[in-house]
Amino acid sequence: MFRDEGYDNDTLEDEEEAIMSSAIPSKVDPLDFVYTNIPDTTHILKLDANCKHCKAKKIVSETDGFCCRNGQIELKQPEPIPELMRLWSSMDADSRHFRENIRFFNG
Known part of the structure; x- marks a missing residue:
């Protein structure tokens, strides 16, 4: 905004504040x-009652x-991987690092 000789800084600021408000x-x-x-x-x-087959x-x-x-399809339950079970349940340094950074390893 150009500054005219007739305007005061306070006047310009008051007008701008009035417009904004x-x-x-x-x-x-x-x-x-x-x-x-x-x-x-x-909702x-x-x-309902659980499935009688699975x-x-x-x-x-x-x-x-x-x-x-009706029992024709049977899902195989995977065996737990021993190394992952150790990392999840142990208290050593590797296990703590694994649990603290689980999102990184999961990605």
């Missing part, structure tokens, strides 16, 4: 729009055999 409402929450439609309750699926948890609308085709 009139352009921005002082009591408007910018996140108000985000939080206006939050539901009061949540939780009702559980013992998987089921919900009410799930059909029989959905998880394991």
Whole structure:
């Protein structure tokens, strides 16, 4: 902004402040729009009896055999890797380093 001889610095600052204060409402929450439609309750699926073949948890609308085709499919349970079990359960320096940096190793 150019400075004219007739204007004072204080006058310019007062005018700019008046313009800024009139352009921005002082009591408007910018996140108000985000939080206006939050539901009061949540929907939780009702559980049914576990599968008699694989013992998987089921919900009410799930059909029989959905998880394991009535016992036709059997998932193999992997054997735990001894070195990983040691790193997870031991208290030595390597194990502590592994647990402290688990996100790095997982990546």
